[in-house]
Amino acid sequence: MNDSTLYFKEYFDQQQTGTTSVLNDHRQQAFAAFSQLGVPGVKHEEWKYTRINSLFNTQYRLQSADTLQAADINDLRLPAHEAANELVFINGRYVAALSTLRSKNLVLLPLNEAAEGEYAAIVDQHYGHSADYLRDGINALNTALSDGGIYLHIGKNTEIEHPVYIYHIVDARAEAVLAQPRSLVYLGQNAGVTIVETYHTIGNADSFTNQVFEVAVEKDARLEYYKIQNDVASANLVSTSHIRQTGASHVNTVTISLNGGIVRNNLNLVLEAPYCEGHLYGLYFQQGNSHVDNHTIVDNVAPNCLSYELYKGILDEQSTGVFNGKIFVRQPAQKTNAYQTNKNVLLSKTASVNTKPQLEIFADDVKCSHGCTVGQLDEEALFYLRSRGITQQAAQALLLQGFALDVLEKIKLAPIRAYVDSLIAGRLQFTQS
Template sequence: MSKLTKEQIDQFFIEQFESFEQQLNGEKSLPLHKTRKEAFDTYKQSGFPAPKDEEYKYTNIAKAFASHISSVETSDIELTKEDVQKHFISKLKAINLVFVNGELNTSLSDLKDLPGGLIIENINDAQTKYESDFASYFNKADMAGADNFFSLNTAFTNGGAFIKVEKSAIIEQPLACYFFSTSQKNDMISQPRNMIIAGENSQATVIENFITLGEHASFTNAVTEITLEQDAIFNYYKYQNESDKAIHVGATMVEQRGKSVFNAGSFSLRGMMLRNNLNIAIHKPHSETNMYGMYLLDGKSHVDNHSVVDHIAPDCESNELYKGVLDGKSKGVFNGKIFVRQAAQKTNAFQSNGNILLADTAEVDTKPQLEIWADDVKCSHGCTVGQLDADQLFYLKARGIDEKTAKSMLLKAFAADVITTVKVDALRELIEKNIEERI
């Protein structure tokens, strides 16, 4: 299936869906499968996103998929606890959830003795065990930024995680989600789908870590839906240090249904082509949203960060800061959109994207956007692309610091205001270590 056309890719997924349906047996009668079929019908209307779609103008997922995904089969590789634990974040005390090719592996995950107020279920079981929650929260991300990859993921929903933090529950330990793609024997496609509910007055932290095992190519199409209720505080981190043959499309769909605080951090260090969609809808006044991102690229890595913040309610604040350091022939893309609806008076929305190019062959496309229908707001956006400041470099060298160390100091200072936002010490130390090694 090498170097396929877009039509052949679409036909491939049609055949995959037909095969997937045949394996479901009695589950076809449950509401989830009706949602799957509706989503796949939506997907078929325009198919696999390609550069003719404006949102994928600078990131040709279709070409990468067609050129690198050739032989997809069911993996027969069994991972042991020792296999996965060596990829866990060092010194992190967490509730570890392990996903293998998109499905929650209960034997490798910490599902016993969960703290009070925390529910974790296989998403297939949750549709009947927690029917009311499922009906209220699953696949409700009807917002700007939801694209056809979202529909494709919904169609193949199978075996992800349902996570609920109940009313007034404070979960002290972070939930560390490790997503393994097993591409040791053949190319691998995985489509993890997770839904998270942060109940009224709850607090929790989730870390997503994506790992490719093996030398073959992998395609991950991940969706995480997060809903925050009244007075919830939720921290979300996404960490990507994947293989040089990893293609990743990830959508994090967030709805702040009640007055709440949402903090997000995205850190992309390695991968062939990574696309991160962060889409947030703010429905209630006095909510706060903070988004931070860092991409540190070399070789031929391509990372595309797309964000949408939709201010629907008044008296809310959003802050967005993404920074990139690019070397080699790497490419970065940033497109941040802020919508301020007419009813969202007294909105404060700030957005900034800064980039440093360490090589003439590195490239970045950046496009911050504001669309405002309200008149009583404070909004700003901006972007910068440049090299290390020559004056600052000269200042350090004039004081006896060698050029390599001086550049390292400047780059670490450039990244610091993003890295320091990470509230989990072990994760922050891992990111700092990787940045130190890369620099």
């Protein structure tokens, strides 16, 4: 065993004691995979620009979920939370006492129970599917150590009228924390839901959240999925979102990354049925020494599918960014339309970004494109605004707001869009000329 495996083996053994869940097979296999793969380093192609080895030098605790009360998290609640389903994770574990379900037709179960009850076949089909695309020790570690995960079921012809807000909160007031939240969501035929995830750390100790969020979307279902990251500098995050479109369906995702230590977003969209449509949008606005890495996979398995991907980055001070987007078009996926663009603006000479859009096409009747740009703000546009009496800082803010607009407008939930707009506006007030 390597050092990382020895460090986590005690936790792994504790979780197996007295547990009969069918998920144990997945845990056993995942821990064996982690023992073999370990923590990815610079020789791992998918992690060459994001070095997380140093995070494992910290002695983390897998803390319990009963360290916070409602009063501790009230300030973290999203706008219009009074009309939303609120699911609260503390230190990686779901806490029912702090959560509120307002939609009667939304089924929520502990993942262990769902794996053994009437939804066992669905869990067996979709749980752990992300491991087929992310063959690294970090994904395996979540499967091996996650505890307190949930299963969300939206049945056939069910429209969830209240959005689902998911809060991932880490209590790092006393010591460094390792959190491993796990969720599996199933949308039945002609179902619809809007899901919003946020991440917060309370306290100044180091934290590392290693999340896996898997979704299965059946025929004619609709998923709106928004992820907002605006955490403290001592909070590190690897967030994996894995979405399978198993029927002709529509998926719209928006990822907003504004602050944190090391942030890695894995977003996989697998279009397994003909006539699927998927949209992936992202905005990262980094400053200080923060680092954000967006890895996306769009896998076109079936014909006549459409995907559109647009990620934009703004990097200031000593921040660093990575975009690695892959589009696969399998041989049966004829008449695929797939588009991918990454655009970046560097606001300082010390900020940097590595961008790598990729296409792997095995079909011959397709329309696919990809591209990337890295540059600075348009000097002519800045001069034009300055000549109209606008200050340098205000002119820069106007141009950056315009740069971000075509991502932000893809957030269809009005209170959340206004909330993100306010976060961006607040950040621009401090952007230096």
